[in-house]
Amino acid sequence: MNKRKGYVTVFISLLLVVMIVVVTAVMEVCDRGYARTKMSTAISSSMSSELANYNRYVFDRYHILLLDKSCSGLGEGSFEQDMSELLKTNLGEGFDIENLAVSKYLYITEDDNSEFKKQIGENAKYELVEYAAEKIMEKTGGDDKPVDEQVINDMEGDISERQAEINGESTSEEGTTENEKEGEKTSGEKNKEEESGDSEEVKEEVTDPRDTLKTFTDAGIAMLILPEGVELSSEELDMSSLPSGGAVSEDDMEINTEFSDKNQMKTDGLKGNGWSNPLVEKAEALTYARAYFNSLTDKKYDDTVLNLEMEYLVAGKSTDGANYKKVVDEILVMRFAANFAYIVTDAAKMAECEALAAALSVEFPPMEPVIKYLLAGCWSYIESVADVYRLLRNHRVPYLKSSTTWITDLESLAHLEELEETEDISDGLDYNNYLMILAALQGNKLESRMLDLIQVNTIKNSDKSFRIKNCVTAFGVDVTLSYKGRSYNYHEEAGY
Helix, strand or coil, X not given: CHHHHHXXXXXXXXXXXXXHHHHHHHHHHHHHHHHHHHHHHHHHHHHHHHHCCCCHHHHHHHCCCCEECCCCCCCHHHHHHHHHHHHHHHHCCCEEEEEEEEEEEEECCHHHHHHHHHHHHHHHHHHCCCCHHHHHHHHHCCXXXXXXXXXXXXXXXXXXXXXXXXXXXXHHHHHHHHHHHCCCHHHHHHHHHHHHHHHHHHHHHCCCHHHHHHHHHHHCHHXXXXXXXXXXXXXXXXXXXXXCCCCCCCCCCXXXXXXXXXXXXXXXXXXXXXXXXXXXXXXXHHHXXXXXXXXXXXXXXXXXXXXXXXXXHHHCCCCHHHHHHHHHHHHHHHHHHHHHHHHCCCHHHHHHHHHHHHXXXXXXXXXXXXXXXXXXXXXXXXXXXXXXXXXXXXXXXXXXXXXXXXXXXXXXXXXXXXXXHCCCCCCCECHHHHHHHHHHCXXXXXXXXXXXXXXXHHXXXXXXXXXXHHEEEEEEXXXXXXXXXXXXXXXXXXXC
């Protein structure tokens, strides 16, 4: 009996030992699980806290989330130190941080500013904006090539036909002259003197509008049509320190205003073509730019480094004056293309050009058809200057002209101010619409230049150490933690 009691005691003891071992093991597993959960949660919480240190000025002003990894100029070591302190607080007692290193950053400028573009897109969805690009397409009918090959071919055909006609007449006149030479010499000399006198009289009476235009262009069209009261900033950007690196477009977007070369004029006419696809592709970025940056006719903020910010997005030059001139030149290119495409179809205006060309080419008639089209180009440019003059004063101008919306004659440059009272076209484009079209043509330089402006304005108004090159939208950390003598390794990533 006692022997059996001993067996029971041993069995119960063994059972208790097993139960204690199991319970201890379960408690150890639970403790390790608790530690792992605590550590993972603490790391995530610390990273979220770090992300909450986004630049408040940039967010409030531009609705973009940026984390400065340099901690306002203190350096990346300060970022890791800050993370360590946050993690230590979140872990509590019993945990030790053996190592913490930031192993990965996702920069706002990475992969052609893809992170910036993503935030712009998210901002557009949040704001539920109606893209202004769609309105521009509606108002222009999507006609981004007002001067096409047919216009050029028609012009060339007309010139060739008219030159052949004039050459035929000249031959006939020469024959008549030979017959006259057979008559009295004194009579022939008298006729020659009379013809010479008539030519001189015509030359004295006819004024070539291209000479008048040169007077204005030599003085600088852009500054002549600058509205009163517009203040150009005296600041000059240090282009080498900007996110874009000072990437300036080198495209020749100007009109040769001598109008002495037919081929050059045709080339200039085609420069304003082909903007619709970039406009659609850049719709979100353009809507964002239009909402957050100043322009000559739409001043949103008084504390910017440059006053003409949208103009900077187009031209990318270091001063307001240079950006303004570049924008005016490029809008003139666009207006010239549309106006020239119209004027060559207007019989009445081409008749005026032909009559003036005949008077100007009296000494060499075969040049008359060429001069006619050069004068048409000159007139188109005058109309374009008048258009830009009105755009700069916040008026709307129809994209494609008609006989009722054409507002100039060949002398209009002398009295542009009289055109300001011309009635607006409700479905016309305004100055900012043209800025959006021109900005779309900048490709990926557009977003880089936006970041330029964000940087210089943040430096001026908030943080002098702020640099876009230090700004990230996500980061990863490698952490080694210890708990009760056991080490644990983690890799975590977090971002906006």
